[in-house]
Amino acid sequence: MKDYLKFYINGQWVDPATPKTLDVINPATEEPFARISMGSAADVDKAVAAAKAAFPKFSMTSKKERIELLQSIMAVYQKRYADIAAAITAEMGAPKNLSEKAQAAMGIAHLNTNLEILKKYEFEEDKGTTRIVREPIGVCGFITPWNWPVNQIACKVAPALAVGCTMVLKPSEVAPINGYIFAEILHEAGVPAGVFNLVNGDGPGVGAPLSSHPDVDMVSFTGSTRAGILVSKAAADTVKRVALELGGKSANIVLDDADFGKAITGSVFGMMSNSGQSCNAPTRMLVPAKRHDEAVAIAKAAAEQVKVGDPNAEGTVIGPVVSDVQFEKIQGLIQKGIEEGATLVTGGTGRPDGLNKGYYVRPTVFANVTNDMTIAREEIFGPVLSILPYKDEEEAVAIANDTVYGLSGYVQGEPEHARKVAARLRTGNVHLNLAGPDLNAPFGGYKQSGNGREWGEFGFEEFLEVKAVLGYNAA
Template sequence: MKEYLRFYIDGAWVDPVVPKTLDVINPATEEAFARISLGSAADVDKAVKAAQRAFETYSQTTREERIDLLQRILSAYQARYGDFVEAISTEMGAPLTLSKNAQAATGIAHLAKMIEVLKTFEFQEVRGTTAISKEPVGVCGFITPWNWPINQIVCKVAPALAAGCTMVLKPSEIAPVDAILFAEVLHEAGVPAGVFNLVNGDGPGVGQPLSAHPGVDMVSFTGSTRAGVLVAKAAADTVKRVHQELGGKSANIILRDADLKAAVTGGVRGVMGNSGQSCNAPTRMFVPRETQSEAAAIAKAVAEKIKVGNPFEDGVTMGPVVSDVHFKKIQGLIAKGIEEGATLVTGGLGLPEGLNKGYFVRPTVFADVTNDMTIAREEIFGPVLSILPYDSEDDAVRMANDTVYGLSGYVQSGDIEHARKVAARLRTGNVHLNGAGPDFGAPFGGFKQSGNGREWGEFGLDEFLEVKAVMGWQAA
């Protein structure tokens, strides 16, 4: 078992103020593979003060200096790429192919995009006699999740560095090893002392004091809506900026003019990828009522071809969910779907056949789901698809929008103009047309209880900037 018992504060690895440890569990084996320290408010205070001191100088660096720093970070990240792949698969269960081709790859994508954005970003413009400047917001507190761990770290750290901010990161204590590796990468790349700080811990011990700390100017949180509310409340007394990327229950509307087999196949894969642990997964599939039986048969065939198993085994396309607690939550919601009368098409309760250890969930498909059922309302965050039949396109859009969430949406159509018109009616921050993948230059974030603010590309950079007006900049 590897031990990671120190925090990265002010450019050095330091012991926690009060020793307290936590074992990190491999979800495929249910065995501990690493041990970390859990921090406290005292550790947070040390890290914030280091970030405050560093802000005085780092905020004054030039565009060119920050571009050079990001390029060094990118090179150091690429040199450690294999370490990130292995860590992510071990700590949160993503199959090696997913870790290599998507999970770890997002770190490179966000760094490369931020370098590109920073080269041409306008930090100042003159309107009439007034100069309008965009300046770093200050010290930032980051609280990141376990499901796409390095993605959510880098999509915050890269724009914050580009803006001239300093920061304190609390990664998920469930999947912390990739964050420790990233701290090592930043150190190797020569990030100045105090600019980036890492304190491991849980929500009450580190997340709450980080959100509430008067020395933190902005807190950026990614996680559940429930936890996001707690972060916002903790931050309220100091009137700091709060950015949140929260839960989702994304609708996938398959229109009557779509290729049903292709649309359903892509939709099932979109849900089951990452074991369903993606906030933007298309978990509610809306199909014309007359095609529901056919759609269910297609979904069943696709789901039953998914190979579930240890992420390090060849051919595995779906690993475990992240923890015992999360496994039990998903099992409870599957049971609720059965209890409330949805038709279980495939999957269901218990471990997949041939597996007797690990937090593995059967790829599950429900049909005859109505929008008032629990499995259509709550974010399951597991490999569970709900198929909901609709009569008219208006009904589909109404049901799609009938949710507290608004992170992402999906529309499938044989006519792109038709798809665009339906997309315009969805109350979501993102919409994917006909299987379109992510765009690292596009804004990522949600409407309603899916959060506020945006990440990725220039929109992500803007989140870390304050706007200043200097009147009389030039003569009238």
Template structure:
């Protein structure tokens, strides 16, 4: 058992104003692994006061001071890699290969990338007689999710620090312990008191207080579109900046070419990663109608190679994060069957031999139409929907026929065709044949949010721009 019953405010661990805690579950065993305190608006007030007080000095710090701090954080993170990976695996049920790999490596990558950007960034840029000056926004409220917890904390915190901001972080209450270890890292690295503050809690108690707080200048939120709407509504009276990375229902256009079967298999495997709990997951696979049967065979073979099981064993994927998430996924699998989609692999219920834990069968539906629930709703589980298209114009129309626009993919051998199709997809990201880049701007169109994270685009998100005319 591990308990984190204090919050990190003004450089020290402090008790909540009103003591209250909830259990934290291991989704692979359904056992309680510890308890975490749940904060309130009073705790947010304390943290905001500390952040505002410290902003007076940290906001005018120079690049050398910020770079020294980021390098110190980088060094301390390296010491806690194993602890962070083990905690992510325990809280999320992620296989250790995934926890040690992408979960921790993304965090390490973000701090290194932020250092590189800060080293070359010019906070004062002349344009004719005017000097454009980039300044910190102020106090940033951060609300982060459970599905890629370290990644989402890292890409917000490091960019905000580099820009000279102070902050109040509310990590997810579902998988909070990794954020507590991250906070121990920040303290060990010597973050000045009040620059970084962390309060555990739920959305109604802490998230609402952060998003509506008059002492917070910006809210950076990652989560569901439903919750994002509430964050924006709460933030509106104070006219603070709101940056949001929300839901997705990403299309993956499979080109009609000689590597078709290979592309289908790769797309299926990509969908199942992190147990399908990825907002950019390529959940709608688009294939030519004439090759639907071929797609079914390739997807079935690939899905059957995805082995759910014990995160400490040789499993490909672990459980989904909670019973509530499992129930939601099961309901949508049942809806797919009821609406007439062809069940190619997986299906309702738990995989054989995995009665304990929130495990979901890697599931593939084919002959899906874009009006079905499994094609329109974010399932957030290892469930792939395969839709047919007539030609590439039809594929683009289907791809864009969604309220979301976070990410998309194109797979095939014709690079020029892929590039031309990428320009027509209404989404913040397009991955051609699995292309990946930490410097690539990350964010969505439509109801997938606004603003950008990662790389220099994410760096700008935490800066205000002042134009001083007559400067020259």
């Protein structure tokens, strides 16, 4: 077992103010493989003070200097790429192939995207006699989740560095090792002391004092809606900017003119990827009532091809879910689906056959689900698909929008038809015909899925304040 007991504050690895440790559990074995320190308000105070002290100088660096810094970070990240991927597999159970080709890949992708935006971005423009200036917002507090850990770290840190902000990161204590390695990368790349700081810990111990800190100008949080509300309340007294990327219960409308085999099979694989632990996963599949049984048969066949197993083994499609807490929550919701009368098509409670240890969940499909059932309302965050029949397109749109969430939506069908349906969905993203992610497109949600946007130029601008200098060009 390896220890990661220091915090990164003001360019140095330092001991916590009060010693307290937490074991990091490998969800495939249920055994600890690392230890971290758990921080407190005193550690947050030190980290924020370092970020505040570093801001005046770093905020005035030139675009050229920040371009060179991002390039240096990318070079070191590439050297540590395998370490990042291996850490993610160990701490949150992502299959080796997914960790290498998607999880770790998203970190470098966000760095590169923000580098390219920075090269072209104009921070000043004139409107008549007034100059409009876009300036870094200041000290940022980042609270990131365990499900796409380095993705969420990089999509906050990269734009913040690019525009000249300083920051304090609290990664998830459930999957913190990739964040520790990320801090090592930034140190080796030459990020100036105090610009980036890392304090490990949980929400009450570190997240709350970071969100409420008077010297933090912005807090950016990714996680559950429940925790996002707590962040907003903690931040309210200091009227700081709050960016939230929260939960989802995304509808996937399969239109009658879709290629059912392709659309449903692809949707099942996409939804169950990462063990269903993606906030934008298409967990509610809406199908024409007259073709419900046809859709169910296709979904069943697809789900039964999803191989669950050791994340380091060849051929594994999904590994375990991240923790015993998540495992028990998912088991309870599957049981709730059965009790409320949904048709269990495949999967169900318990571990898959042959897996007696590890937080492995059976790929599960429910049919004949109605939108008032718990499994259609709550975010399960596991490989559990609900299939809901609809009688016509009006009802499909109504069901899709009948949720407190609004992070993502999916529409499968003839392209022009799908576009028209997409226009009616109240979600921050809509994927047409299994379209993949776009790093230049804004990512974020409507309603209780959050506010603000990440990724691309929209995410870049979240970290900027706008100043008007009147009379700048007066004669």
